[in-house]
Amino acid sequence: MKYKFFQKSVYALMLFISIGCTDELEIISEDDVSPEIALSNPTTIEGVVLGLYSQAQAADAFNGTPQTASEWQADNASFKGSFPTFRQIFTYSTQADNTSIDNIWFQNVDVIEACNFLINNLPPVELNDLPEETKNQFLGEARFMRALTMFNMSIYFGQPFNIGNGSSLSIPIILDDFNGDTTPFLIPRNTLNEVYDQIDTDLTFAINNLPDSYSANADTRGRATSGAATALLARLELYRENFTVAAQLATQVIESPVYTLATDYSFYNGLTSEDVFSIINIAIDSQNSNEGFGGLTNPTPEGRGDAPFSANLVAAYAEEEGDLRYSELTQTGVDAEGVTSVFTTKFDDGVTNADNAPIIRITEMYLIRAEANVRGGTTIGASPLSDINTLRDRASLDPVSVVDIDRVLIERRKELAFEGGHRRIDLLRNGRSLRRAGQDNVSDSNAGDDLTIFPIPTRERDLNPDLEQNPGY
DSSP states (O other), X not given: XXXXXXXXOOGGGGOEEEOTTXXXXXXXXXXXXXXXXXXXSHHHHHHHXXXXXXXXXXXXXXXXXXXXXXXXXXXXXOOOSOOHHHHHHHTTOOOTTOHHHHHHXXXXXXXXXXXXXXXXXXXXXXXXXXXXXXXXXXXXXXXXXXXXXXXXHXXXXXXXXXXXXXXXXXXXXXXXXOSSOOGGGOOOOOXXXXXXXXXXXXXXXXXXXXXXXXXXXXXXXXXXXXXXXXXXXXXXHHHTTOHHHHHHHHHHHHTOTTOOOOSSXXXXXXXXXXXXXXXXXXXXXXOOTTOHHHHHHSOBXXXXXXXXXXXXXXXXXXXXXXXXXXXXXXXXXXXTTSOEEEEEOSSOOSSSOOSOEEEEEHHHHHHHHHHHHHHHTOOSSSOHHHHHHHHHHHTTOOOOSOOOHHHHHHHHHHHHTTTSSHHHHHHHHTTOOXXXXXXXXXXXXXXXXXXXXXXOOHHHHHHOTTSOOOTTO
């Protein structure tokens, strides 16, 4: 029996093989093809590339489970469901054999291994109808997705940079693809600094080899671009406290003609110029009912009703009357315990989960630049006051006269709630507690506390004894 960690990732679920001269497409399992077949012509190679995004659609990768789990750990969401593994996360009682954490690890590793297959096997391929520029674009897409996935895993399974200046253990840097030999995967965890350096290397390659946009708008918003890689690198530099570089990179994205700040909040799931990068989902994709963002964050019966707003988040919006981010992006409904609660409407399809998973919006670049300038004492690109008031104006709020780190964190919370687990890491990397007085488990939720990060799954450590467990588990 193959454990999931040692399975080949299903990068070929979207491997498109043209049949004859027709437009019919055959979906071929990875186990049915060798690298020689999968990378035999530009069509099959692009099918492997598209498979990376298909792999990322998994609920336990980028489509809702770890992102919502992060909201449960922080002060944005309450947990009202029946799943004991989710309740453990919410109550800071997670065990190392928690199957939800197990699935998050494995699904993300699957994406990394799928990227590695392309990164390791495509460079020596030489085809007359595969220009070097196109080959490097495909490699850039794979390296962007690997960087994004490693970045997310480092956030879930290790302490942030400010705890030990990046010296704490993070995830193992997996650069091999599975070919039947498990030895390359029996490696220890790397430090956060080492992981960040690898992410930086991948993103630098991606920036230099990806296009600014594609001919199809859906590809510009749903495939890796140079702008998306620059934006992710801006996020990385903010997290490792290189504030000048973070502000400079965010400014590059803001000034790109490919992206513009939307004038209202109708952009969700619309693939507009607000979107820098999203995982695109449609109803026919293989998502189960009541899974993903929509399933977790919608009230019953359309969704599970597991993740309503916490009272603390409702109060945060109520501090200023008329905030459109509350009035236009929330609804009341019945949660999993039968209580009327407030829910986000950012993911309104709780049945087929056809809502896109937002990874990077241009709004975040304004927030990154504002925070980097506040913490770095600079005014690169624009002043923090200008950036924050630009976002507040869209939300129909009066301008503020002073912007400090507290104001930036408030605006990040209100803008990015439920989109990608931002609130948890924003608090931790700024040395803040995840919980407030009056909330459950406040004593375990301070920045640097053991239980603010996930355990390394027991099954993973059984397979690889070199993986050191996080303290507290």
